[in-house]
Every structure is written in C-alpha cells, then in structure tokens.
Amino acid sequence: MLEIKNLTKSYGDVLALDRFSLDLKKGEVLGLLGPNGAGKTTLISILAGTIRDFTGAVTFEGRNLFADRSMKNRLGIVPQDMAFYEELSAMDNLLFWGGLYDVPRAELKRRAAQLLELVELAARAKEPVKNYSGGMKRRLNTAIGLLHKPDLLLLDEPTVGIDVQAKVSILDIIRGVGAAGTAVIFTTHQLAEVEGTCSRIAIMDHGRILAQGTLDELIRIVGERDIVEITGVFAAAAFSEALGDIAGGGIEPLSVADNLAALAVADTEQIPRVMDRLFRRKLAVTDLKIKSPGLETVFLKLTGRSLRD
Amino acid sequence: MRRLRLVLANDVRRHLKAPLAILIYMAVPLFMTGLIGVIFGPRTEGRELPSIPVLVVDNDKGLASKLLVGAFDADQLKKMFRVTVTDEADGNRRMAGGKASAMVVIPRSFTLDLLEAKPVTLLVVKNPAEQFLPDVVEEFMNTLAVMLSGVVQAFAEEVKGVRAMLDLKVDGFPWEALGPQFGKAQKKVVAASKYLNPLLIRFKTEETKAAGAGASFTRADLFSIILPGMAVMFLLFIVQTLMRDIISEREDGKLRRMMTTPLRPIELIGARIFGGWVMGIAVLLVMVAAGTLVFRVHWGPFGYFLVLGAVASFWTAAFFALLHALVRNRNQAGALSAPIILAFSLFGGSMMNPEAMPKAMLAVGVLTPNRWFIDGAALVREGRFPLASLVVLFASGLVLLALAVPALRRRTSV
Numbered sequence: 001m002l003e004i005k006n007l008t009k010s011y012g013d014v015l016a017l018d019r020f021s022l023d024l025k026k027g028e029v030l031g032l033l034g035p036n037g038a039g040k041t042t043l044i045s046i047l048a049g050t051i052r053d054f055t056g057a058v059t060f061e062g063r064n065l066f067a068d069r070s071m072k073n074r075l076g077i078v079p080q081d082m083a084f085y086e087e088l089s090a091m092d093n094l095l096f097w098g099g100l101y102d103v104p105r106a107e108l109k110r111r112a113a114q115l116l117e118l119v120e121l122a123a124r125a126k127e128p129v130k131n132y133s134g135g136m137k138r139r140l141n142t143a144i145g146l147l148h149k150p151d152l153l154l155l156d157e158p159t160v161g162i163d164v165q166a167k168v169s170i171l172d173i174i175r176g177v178g179a180a181g182t183a184v185i186f187t188t189h190q191l192a193e194v195e196g197t198c199s200r201i202a203i204m205d206h207g208r209i210l211a212q213g214t215l216d217e218l219i220r221i222v223g224e225r226d227i228v229e230i231t232g233v234f235a236a237a238a239f240s241e242a243l244g245d246i247a248g249g250g251i252e253p254l255s256v257a258d259n260l261a262a263l264a265v266a267d268t269e270q271i272p273r274v275m276d277r278l279f280r281r282k283l284a285v286t287d288l289k290i291k292s293p294g295l296e297t298v299f300l301k302l303t304g305r306s307l308r309d
Numbered sequence: 310m311r312r313l314r315l316v317l318a319n320d321v322r323r324h325l326k327a328p329l330a331i332l333i334y335m336a337v338p339l340f341m342t343g344l345i346g347v348i349f350g351p352r353t354e355g356r357e358l359p360s361i362p363v364l365v366v367d368n369d370k371g372l373a374s375k376l377l378v379g380a381f382d383a384d385q386l387k388k389m390f391r392v393t394v395t396d397e398a399d400g401n402r403r404m405a406g407g408k409a410s411a412m413v414v415i416p417r418s419f420t421l422d423l424l425e426a427k428p429v430t431l432l433v434v435k436n437p438a439e440q441f442l443p444d445v446v447e448e449f450m451n452t453l454a455v456m457l458s459g460v461v462q463a464f465a466e467e468v469k470g471v472r473a474m475l476d477l478k479v480d481g482f483p484w485e486a487l488g489p490q491f492g493k494a495q496k497k498v499v500a501a502s503k504y505l506n507p508l509l510i511r512f513k514t515e516e517t518k519a520a521g522a523g524a525s526f527t528r529a530d531l532f533s534i535i536l537p538g539m540a541v542m543f544l545l546f547i548v549q550t551l552m553r554d555i556i557s558e559r560e561d562g563k564l565r566r567m568m569t570t571p572l573r574p575i576e577l578i579g580a581r582i583f584g585g586w587v588m589g590i591a592v593l594l595v596m597v598a599a600g601t602l603v604f605r606v607h608w609g610p611f612g613y614f615l616v617l618g619a620v621a622s623f624w625t626a627a628f629f630a631l632l633h634a635l636v637r638n639r640n641q642a643g644a645l646s647a648p649i650i651l652a653f654s655l656f657g658g659s660m661m662n663p664e665a666m667p668k669a670m671l672a673v674g675v676l677t678p679n680r681w682f683i684d685g686a687a688l689v690r691e692g693r694f695p696l697a698s699l700v701v702l703f704a705s706g707l708v709l710l711a712l713a714v715p716a717l718r719r720r721t722s723v
Contacts, residue, residue: 048569069571077569081562085319087327096319100312100570128326144566 001026001183002065002152007056009042009207016042017054018207024152024185029178031194031201032187033299039207040187041080044156047185048077060152073101076150076182080157082137083144086130090121090140093129094147101148108147115143118173135166142170146177153177155186159193171197191295201295203302210302218298225252225264227297228271231287233259234278242281246273254300262300264293312572316580317587324551324588334547335592338539339599345535360391361442364400364412371420373457377431378415380453390446404434411435411446423461532604537686538659540596541679545625545650547592548585549642552629555581555717556639564721574721578714582630589622590615609689617689620699621682624706628678631709634716653677678702 002024009017016039024030034040045051047058049066058065065071084093094112103111116122119139124132129140142158155174159167174197178184188194194201195215202212211218234242236256243253250266251274265271268290278285291297324331363381367374381392395403400412414432416422422429433450435443558564567577597614600606608614629646636642654660656670657679663671674680685698 045565048565050565050568069573072569072571075569077566079562079566079569081565083562083566085323085563087323088319092319092322096315097566097570099315100567100572102571 001028001061003057003059004043004047005057007043007046007054007058009039009046009051009054015207017046017056020056020204020207020209022202022209022212024183026151026183027178027181028200029174029184029186029198031198032185032204033189033191033194033201033295034187034204035189035303038205040204041156042207044077044154044185044187047152047154048075070102073148074151076145076148076153078142078145078153078155078158080160082141084129084137084140087128089126090116090129090132090143091125093140094144097144098147103148111147111149115146118176119143120169133166135162135169138162138166139169139173142173146173149182151182153182153184155184157188158186159188159190167193191299195295203299205303211298215295218295219293221298221301223264223266223293225266225293226268227254227291227293227300228263228265228268228274229287229289229291230261230263230274230278230285231259232278232283232285234283236261238281238283239278242277242283243274244277246270246277254297262297264297264301310576313576313580313583316572316577317584320551320554320580320584321588330550331547331588331592334543334550335595335599338536338543338596339603342532342536342539342600342604345531361389361411361445362391362393362409363446364403364409365392365394366397366400366412366414367394368397368417369415369419371418373420373423374415377453377457386449390449400434404436407436407438409436410439410442413446413450423457426461532600533606533608533690534662534687536596536600536604536606538654538657538679538683540593540600541621541657541682542650542654542659543596544589544593544622545629545653545678548589548622548625549629549632549646549650551585551588552581552626552633553639553642555630555633555720556636556642559720560639568721574718575714577721578630578717581717582626582710582713585626585629586619586623589625590619593618593622607690608686609692613689613694614686617682617685617695617698620702620706621678621685624678624702624709627706627709627713630717631713634713634720653679656680658683 002022004020004022007017007020008015018039020039020043022030032040032043042051046054047065049072052066060071060074063071065075084097088096091112094115095108098108098112099105113122113125116125119142121132121136121140121143124136129137132140138158138161142155145153145155153174158174159170162170171193174184174186178199186194186198199214200212201215201218203210203218211221236258239256239261240253243251249270251270252264254262254264256262263274265274271288271290275285275288365378365381367378378392378394380386381390393403393409397414400414403409404412412434414434416430416432419429419431431450431454433443433447435447558567564577568574594615597606597608597611597618601608632645632649633642636645654677656666656673657677658666658674659679663674663680663683666674681698681701685695685702688695688698
C-alpha cells in the first residue's frame with residue numbers, strides 16, 4: 001500500500017533521514033520507535049506533505065503520494081501539537097477540520113457525532129475545548145485525524161503528556177482503526193505502547209531503520225538472555241577495562257556509559273564474576289537489576305542507548 | 310473557494326466566541342472620543358456660558374459701589390452672572406458652603422476714596438473647588454476696575470467738584486453750582502461719545518468654526534472631528550489582532566495541520582486577508598452606528614463613508630498581512646505593530662488636529678493611512694466625495710497586497 005524508498009533529508013550538516021526505506025500493508029499498524037532526534041517526526045512531516053525538499057520516492061497504491069492534492073484526502077494526520085481551536089467546541093472543530101477534506105456536509109456531521117462517541121467526548125461536544133483536560137484534548141486531536149476516514153493514518157507521538165486512562169483510550173482507537181483496514185504509522189518512544197498495539201515494530205535511529213518485525217522477532221535478536229543493569233560510580237572506559245576478557249564468554253556488554261551499564265548474560269550465575277572484577281578495580285556499584293529480555297533490551301542492543309537518552 | 314469560505318466562516322465564529330479583544334478595541338475609541346468631547350467641547354449645545362453665581366458685599370453703599378453693583382445688571386451680564394448682594398458674614402458662610410463661584414467685597418469709603426483719586430482695592434474671593442468660573446469673575450472685576458479708573462481720570466475736574474459737594478449738608482448744598490459741573494461733563498461725554506457709544510469694552514462670545522461645521526459649534530461637531538481619527542487608529546489595532554492568526558497558527562501547529570489537508574495556501578491567505586478586510590468594515594460600521602447614536606456624530610453621505618471605510622480597511626488588511634509575513638514570531642509582531650500604529654496615529658492626525666502640527670509632522674503624516682482617512686472623512690462630512698483619499702489608499706493597498714501574498718506563500722511552506 002505504502003512504499004518508501006531511499007528517503008533522505010538533511011538539515012544543514014545533520015542527516016535526519018538516511019536512505020530510509022519502508023513498506024506498509026493495508027490494515028497494518030507500524031510502531032516506529034526511536035529516541036529523540038532519530039528522524040521520526042521528519043518522516044511523518046514528509047509523508048504529510050509539509051516537508052518537500054527531500055530525495056527518494058514515496059508511493060501510495062502505486063501512485064506518487066505527492067502527485068496531486070486529492071491524495072491528501074487519503075491521508076490522516078495526528079500531529080504532536082494540539083492543533084485545533086481551543087475557543088471552539090469539539091463539534092465545531094471537527095466540522096471545520098473535516099470540512100477541509102472533500103466530505104459532504106451531512107456525512108461530515110454524522111461522522112463527527114460518531115467520532116465524538118468513540119473518543120468519549122459526546123457529552124461535552126458543545127463545550128469550548130479550552131475547558132477540556134489534557135487527555136480529552138489528545139482524544140480530540142486524534143479524532144480530527146480520523147474524520148475523513150483516511151486510508152493511511154500518521155500519528156506523531158499521540159500519547160505525549162496524558163494520563164494512563166487517556167493513553168489506553170487512544171491506543172484502543174489506533175488498534176480499532178488498523179482492524180478496520182487503515183494502514184497506521186505511529187511514532188513513540190514509549191515501548192509499552194507499541195508492544196500491545198502494533199502488528200509490526202520498527203526501531204530507528206540516526207535516520208535509518210535498525211531492525212523491524214513483530215515483537216517476538218525482535219526479541220530473538222538479543223536471544224534468550226537476561227539483562228543486567230548496573231548503576232554505580234565509574235567511568236565507561238574503566239568499566240569496560242574491568243570486564244576485560246570475561247566479555248564474550250556468555251557476557252555481552254549492550255551499553256556502557258559513565259555510571260550506567262547494561263550487560264546481556266546467558267546465565268545469571270555469571271553475575272558474581274562481573275561484580276568481583278568491578279570490586280577489584282574499586283569501582284563502586286550502587287544498584288543492580290536483572291531483567292528478562294524485552295523490547296527495551298532490543299533497543300539497547302541496537303542503538304547502544306536507552307530510549308529516553 | 311469552498312475552503313476559503315470555510316476558513317473565513319470559522320474565523321468569524323472564533324472571534325465571535327471570544328470577542329473581548331475586539332469589543333475593547335471598539336469601546337476604547339468611543340470612550341476616548343466621549344472623554345475628549347466632554348473635556349474640550351463646548352459646555353452646552355448652545356453658545357451661552359452657564360450663569361455664574363457671584364456674591365457681592367457692599368461695605369461702602371456709596372455712589373461708585375452702586376454703579377459697580379449695577380454693572381452686573383447690564384443686559385449681557387445678567388445672563389452671565391447671578392448676583393446676590395449680602396453682608397460679609399453671610400457671604401463667607403456661603404463661600405465656605407461652595408454656594409458661589411466668587412465673592413466681591415467692596416471696601417468702606419470706596420466712593421470717597423475713588424473721588425479723591427486714592428487707590429482703592431476690591432477684594433475678589435474665589436471658590437477653590439471650581440476651575441474656570443471664579444477666574445471669569447476676577448477678569449470681569451479687573452475690567453470694571455479699569456473702566457472705573459478711566460472714568461475717574463477723564464472726569465477728574467468734575468469729580469473734585471462733586472467730592473467737595475458731598476461734604477456739605479443737604480440744606481447747604483449749592484444746587485445751582487451743579488449746573489456748570491454737569492455742563493462740563495456733558496461736553497466731555499459728547500466728545501467721548503464716539504468711543505463710549507457703543508461701550509468701548511463689551512463682552513463678546515467668539516466661536517471657532519471647524520471645516521464643515523454649521524453656524525454654531527457643538528459637542529456633536531467636535532465628536533464628528535475626533536471620532537474618525539480614533540476609529541481609524543483602532544481599526545488598525547483590530548485588524549492587526551485578526552491578522553495575528555497568521556503567526557500564531559504557524560507557531561502552535563495549526564498551519565502545519567491545515568497544510569496536510571487539501572486546503573491550498575492561496576485559499577488560506579485569501580481567507581485571512583479577506584477576513585481582515587470584512588471584519589475591519591464591520592467594526593467601522595459599528596463605530597459609525599455608535600457614534601451616531603451616542604454622540605450624534607455627523608458623518609456625511611453614508612455611501613461615501615462606506616466606500617472610504619472599505620478602502621481604509623483593505624489597506625489595513627494588506628499592510629498587516631505583509632507585516633505578519635515578514636516577522637518571525639508573535640513577540641516580534643507585537644513589538645512592531647504597536648509602535649507602528651501609534652506612529653501612524655500620531656503623525657496621521659488621530660491623536661491631534663493636523664492643523665496644530667508642525668510642518669515636518671504634516672509631511673510625515675501623508676505617509677500614513679490615518680491622515681488620508683481623516684482627510685477623506687472631513688470631505689465626506691462636507692458632502693464631498695473623497696476621491697484623493699480613495700485613490701491613495703487603494704493604490705498603496707494594492708502594492709502592499711502584491712508584496713504580502715508571495716511573502717505569505719513562503720510562510721505557509723511549513
């Protein structure tokens with residue numbers, strides 16, 4: 001349905017997208033994971049048509065996505081910003097934003113009413129949006145992107161800064177939209193959100209996809225190993241030197257930074273060996289956590305840094 | 310066009326939902342016009358001053374003091390002063406109670422001292438709670454003193470004779486001697502009659518006639534001069550507030566979202582400029598209605614004024630479209646707009662009458678929309694078509710629009 005080939009975009013010397021390629025099928029929900037600056041928002045902006053100076057090709061059902069303005073009727077965008085008019089009611093906002101697409105007025109009103117029910121805002125549909133909570137505003141922001149029944153929905157961190165209840169509601173909506181046949185690209189840096197919502201997960205950094213697949217496929221990248229997270233007072237170089245030759249013998253450093261390191265261990269009985277090495281070098285350890293492998297482990301393995309870095 | 314209408318309707322709906330800023334900008338010029346009119350305008354609709362309450366304490370009760378008190382009884386002065394003759398104690402009590410604007414105290418032996426050509430002093434006690442009226446009384450007494458002094462000096466010889474006679478008993482009064490004294494005085498009066506008749510010093514009310522004013526100048530005339538200047542100044546403020554959306558929507562992500570829809574940049578730009586223009590006209594019409602109802606402002610032929618207002622509003626919308634296309638953010642727009650509007654208003658005559666401006670200011674004023682609008686409004690008030698104002702505002706507005714549209718197109722490339 002959507003085919004992205006060798007998309008490249010730079011801001012001066014900074015390469016935001018580096019020959020980025022991706023395919024997306026109808027009804028597929030793709031979670032695009034990456035730390036800040038990975039290039040997620042740039043990708044969404046290019047697909048939305050608001051960034052035009054790039055190289056590469058984007059086709060939608062075989063047609064250039066940017067060839068003509070009518071293609072915009074097939075795209076739905078939920079931006080990171082709360083982009084609507086706070087002085088107006090939710091209904092007025094839906095009718096205005098929906099009106100910018102080629103949807104007949106009567107149909108638009110019907111869909112607006114349906115969506116207000118879906119995002120649980122029907123009871124306060126005529127109230128000025130400025131009176132809404134952050135979660136209600138996020139739900140409205142999402143509803144505006146769905147009003148014209150797009151074939152491709154792009155959501156740029158749609159759950160930023162809201163409570164758990166509102167987050168669950170928005171993730172439910174995304175799952176429902178995917179199940180109804182809309183292709184969805186959904187960017188976030190919340191691992192838990194993509195784990196339960198997306199049919200496919202892509203991990204990106206420095207403008208490229210590092211790995212993609214289902215959650216199980218991605219976990220297989222790090223293998224069935226436990227992750228040991230060590231916090232203390234040490235320099236990264238001193239920590240690596242302390243590990244010395246034991247790294248490789250069933251112990252793999254995933255990320256080593258000053259005062260924080262993550263190791264993948266095939267057997268937890270190897271942990272005392274690691275601690276012994278650190279104590280001999282007089283490196284202080286203040287905390288030690290053992291985790292089962294998950295998406296975060298994969299992310300650490302692929303990017304060498306935590307999602308929130 | 311459908312989307313342009315949709316954006317336009319949405320803008321109107323938004324501003325009607327949160328109309329406070331526009332209402333304030335519409336109320337302020339009306340309030341300021343009212344304030345200026347009340348402070349500087351004529352006190353009544355007619356040309357007469359209000360009657361001034363004056364207390365007179367006559368401690369002399371002689372010939373001259375009676376002449377002085379009688380002077381207040383002259384036809385013109387009767388209308389101007391409301392005189393109460395009283396004693397000093399009552400006069401002081403009334404003044405303390407603020408019952409009069411001033412109290413004139415005529416000293417004892419005023420007549421005799423005057424006839425002996427001795428200096429005499431009239432005391433004028435002014436009410437400190439009043440600003441202008443006590444000064445009017447003081448000036449009037451000054452004038453009377455000058456006149457009386459002049460009479461005494463002109464008739465010095467006759468006055469001496471009359472003074473001598475006043476010391477005699479009535480039964481010993483040389484009535485026959487009065488004949489020559491009056492004869493001399495009569496000759497002087499006849500000689501001076503060409504100066505005295507009419508009276509040399511008279512009170513006269515003069516009025517300033519503004520261009521287009523009728524025979525009498527009323528507050529309504531003053532409002533008619535002030536309100537167009539105020540209206541154009543606040544038209545600038547209102548339209549710049551509306552055009553601020555261009556910047557704020559760019560900053561808060563709404564412009565980006567709009568550009569992801571099938572809405573074309575030119576439709577959005579058209580809606581913004583057209584919206585600013587229409588809202589400007591609407592605001593002017595409200596001010597015209599309020600000015601007519603509240604201040605009885607005379608605008609001249611409505612059609613002429615409507616055309617002038619429409620063209621001024623077009624200029625304003627084009628100007629602020631260009632300004633908001635050139636600035637980077639809301640702060641810059643705010644920091645630039647206010648000084649520009651105030652400078653336009655100062656040099657263009659919204660804040661002061663152009664006739665009172667130095668030549669340099671007048672020269673700068675022709676570069677402002679305020680000046681052309683005010684001049685045009687003055688012509689319309691006289692019933693004339695403001696062709697020059699329309700041509701200048703429309704032509705320069707077109708130039709501004711031609712510059713604004715491509716600049717805004719660049720700004721919508723988010």
